[in-house]
Amino acid sequence: MNTEDALRPDAIAARGPDLSEELAHLVRPDLVHRRLYTDPSLFDIEMDRIFGGTWAYLGHESEIEKPGSFVRKRLGRRQVLLVRTEAGEVRGLLNRCTHRGTMLMAEDRGCQKRFTCPYHGWSFDLDGRIRNLPVADSYDRLFERPFDLGQLRVESFRGFVFATMAAEPLPLLAWLGPARRWLDEHIDRHPGGRLRVLPTAVIQEYRANWKMSWDNAADGIHATFAHRSYNLLGKEAETETVLARNPATTPMISMTLGHGHCVVDQRPGIPAGPWSTMRPLPTRADLEDALAARGEATAVNLDLATGNMVNLSLFPNLLFVGNQLMVVEPLGVDHTRVSMFLVVADGAPEEINLLRLRVDEDFVSFGTPDDLEMFERVQEGLKVVEEEWVDISRGDHAGDVVGEDGLVTGGISSEAPIRAYLEEWKRLMSKPIPTTVRRSRIEAAKFAGARPARAAGGVA
Amino acid sequence: MNVALAATPPTGLARVRGLYQGLVDDRAAVIAAGAADAALSTSAATFLAAECRWLDGRSFDRWLSAWTDDGLYWVPLAHGHPAEDQALFLDDRRRLGERVWRMSDASAWALTPGADTVRLLGTVEAWPDGDDVLTSSALHITYCRGRRVLALAARQIHRLTRDEPGALRIRRKILLIPELTAGLPQLGWLL
Ligand code: FES
Numbered sequence: 001m002n003t004e005d006a007l008r009p010d011a012i013a014a015r016g017p018d019l020s021e022e023l024a025h026l027v028r029p030d031l032v033h034r035r036l037y038t039d040p041s042l043f044d045i046e047m048d049r050i051f052g053g054t055w056a057y058l059g060h061e062s063e064i065e066k067p068g069s070f071v072r073k074r075l076g077r078r079q080v081l082l083v084r085t086e087a088g089e090v091r092g093l094l095n096r097c098t099h100r101g102t103m104l105m106a107e108d109r110g111c112q113k114r115f116t117c118p119y120h121g122w123s124f125d126l127d128g129r130i131r132n133l134p135v136a137d138s139y140d141r142l143f144e145r146p147f148d149l150g151q152l153r154v155e156s157f158r159g160f161v162f163a164t165m166a167a168e169p170l171p172l173l174a175w176l177g178p179a180r181r182w183l184d185e186h187i188d189r190h191p192g193g194r195l196r197v198l199p200t201a202v203i204q205e206y207r208a209n210w211k212m213s214w215d216n217a218a219d220g221i222h223a224t225f226a227h228r229s230y231n232l233l234g235k236e237a238e239t240e241t242v243l244a245r246n247p248a249t250t251p252m253i254s255m256t257l258g259h260g261h262c263v264v265d266q267r268p269g270i271p272a273g274p275w276s277t278m279r280p281l282p283t284r285a286d287l288e289d290a291l292a293a294r295g296e297a298t299a300v301n302l303d304l305a306t307g308n309m310v311n312l313s314l315f316p317n318l319l320f321v322g323n324q325l326m327v328v329e330p331l332g333v334d335h336t337r338v339s340m341f342l343v344v345a346d347g348a349p350e351e352i353n354l355l356r357l358r359v360d361e362d363f364v365s366f367g368t369p370d371d372l373e374m375f376e377r378v379q380e381g382l383k384v385v386e387e388e389w390v391d392i393s394r395g396d397h398a399g400d401v402v403g404e405d406g407l408v409t410g411g412i413s414s415e416a417p418i419r420a421y422l423e424e425w426k427r428l429m430s431k432p433i434p435t436t437v438r439r440s441r442i443e444a445a446k447f448a449g450a451r452p453a454r455a456a457g458g459v460a
Numbered sequence: 461m462n463v464a465l466a467a468t469p470p471t472g473l474a475r476v477r478g479l480y481q482g483l484v485d486d487r488a489a490v491i492a493a494g495a496a497d498a499a500l501s502t503s504a505a506t507f508l509a510a511e512c513r514w515l516d517g518r519s520f521d522r523w524l525s526a527w528t529d530d531g532l533y534w535v536p537l538a539h540g541h542p543a544e545d546q547a548l549f550l551d552d553r554r555r556l557g558e559r560v561w562r563m564s565d566a567s568a569w570a571l572t573p574g575a576d577t578v579r580l581l582g583t584v585e586a587w588p589d590g591d592d593v594l595t596s597s598a599l600h601i602t603y604c605r606g607r608r609v610l611a612l613a614a615r616q617i618h619r620l621t622r623d624e625p626g627a628l629r630i631r632r633k634i635l636l637i638p639e640l641t642a643g644l645p646q647l648g649w650l651l
Pocket residue numbers: 097098099100101102117118119120121122
């Protein structure tokens with residue numbers, strides 16, 4: 001297979017410059033250069049190498065339960081249809097017609113027998129195969145043309161669907177690595193391991209680089225200060241939110257998990273369990289009473305109503321916060337969208353899921369705005385050209401414990417998770433990554449035959 | 461119009477379901493309603509204009525005191541149901557109090573310094589519903605904080621009721637904001 005031929009529909013191409021030397025300068029063990037957050041040319045390369053060149057979260061299988069159901073997602077700048085085929089498989093189809101590139105589906109979700117392009121009426125099966133092409137005899141050798149929809153490589157881990165354009169991605173489990181155990185734990189706390197992701201996300205945007213979400217993901221210490229307002233609300237309600245603890249003594253820990261992933265485990269700081277941190281909520285009293293009346297107001301049940309106090313972050317775009325899946329979507333070098341999808345537990349009592357609806361609203365209302373404010377203020381500060389470097393050395397040789405596997409466990413002020421994701425960022429960004437578009441039918445022989453004919457005939 | 465809020469069961473799961481269904485019913489009733497009651501619309505418009513003025517003038521305590529104790533304020537994300545979908549928020553009176561408290565909390569960084577807003581109220585339509593009044597109006601909010609300006613349009617549905625002296629109070633409020641599905645900057649300031 002001569003997949004270096006850029007005209008082939010299954011071409012494998014590695015785009016852009018070798019940045020190894022430049023990035024060795026910009027990302028250091030203890031410092032990171034401001035350009036990572038401000039340089040549009042680096043952002044363009046991120047859209048290829050970080051969002052596409054490695055695995056990223058695309059969606060959850062519960063969003064597409066029935067055959068034909070689809071949801072519209074994005075991976076970097078690519079619109080993707082996450083689809084359940086007739087055969088029950090999960091596919092990630094590029095949401096672009098193979099004729100001229102028209103966006104096929106404008107709906108965020110739906111159920112289709114096939115996807116029909118509104119422009120010239122071409123239609124495609126759920127697995128991306130071209131199904132109907134009106135006036136097909138206007139093509140000389142149609143069978144040679146690669147008109148099946150482009151696809152991403154997608155793979156599920158227990159319902160969580162990850163996608164990549166990489167020609168030879170790591171096996172998904174190798175990419176998850178030690179993060180797998182934490183993801184398992186997150187899934188297993190739901191009765192029967194059953195999660196259902198609700199379709200409508202809370203979508204918030206901030207005017208700052210998407211990596212702010214990563215600098216913040218395992219930053220336990222900001223909670224004491226940036227979320228002071230939220231903590232004061234907790235005091236008023238006489239619940240002890242974890243965030244309000246003295247940061248110098250709180251026993252919560254952060255861990256790097258390889259490939260940029262990390263986790264913050266807040267449970268050591270809350271022996272009474274997650275529900276003990278929950279403030280009064282709309283409908284809480286009624287729903288707790290209803291559970292109690294059936295003898296089901298147990299700690300196990302109520303702890304399910306809130307998050308498990310374990311913030312797992314899978315680089316580059318999925319953060320588990322409370323019962324929400326926070327998906328980070330870069331829109332521009334200083335413009336980011338976060339979509340917060342709520343997860344419910346179908347195996348739990350109805351009251352628990354009704355509580356879940358109100359629980360995460362609390363932090364989204366009184367906590368998240370202050371996070372986003374910090375991100376925008378940081379972005380503002382990074383405009384100063386002369387202040388080139390941001391220090392990321394906190395914790396190193398000052399509390400961090402480096403395991404034999406190279407993974408680091410630190411206290412809540414450790415910046416090891418920042419150093420770790422930037423290491424992965426640098427690895428991915430340094431060299432062009434071979435990527436390819438998958439299609440249902442790539443038959444090398446046909447295209448091998450087509451090449452000389454095309455050249456000779458001057459097909460435009 | 462007869463949406464009959466009074467039918468809400470007193471406790472437990474049934475009460476929660478009833479409260480949520482009541483919100484959905486109000487939304488549906490307003491959308492399907494015929495021509496509004498002119499006199500009622502005039503008095504409701506005066507009240508809703510005052511609500512805008514209190515909020516724009518940062519008289520948040522005054523605004524809060526215009527709510528009944530059983531007040532509910534719902535900002536759905538799309539065309540959802542409060543028992544099945546996330547909302548931007550669905551607040552009872554207590555949580556509304558927290559929102560108001562944060563407006564003057566010096567450590568609520570996203571709200572400090574505070575924003576200036578202007579609410580432009582469109583035509584107010586009102587219908588009697590038992591002892592309550594249901595209203596519908598379009599609302600345009602211009603929000604200005606620092607050097608950032610945000611414009612937001614919404615349809616608001618109010619269920620108003622009269623207290624002992626006969627003044628209007630807010631019992632339910634629904635704010636339908638189409639832009640929520642497109643993505644907006646943080647709305648921690650929204651009341
Ligand atoms: S662009 Fe889709 S059919 Fe022509």
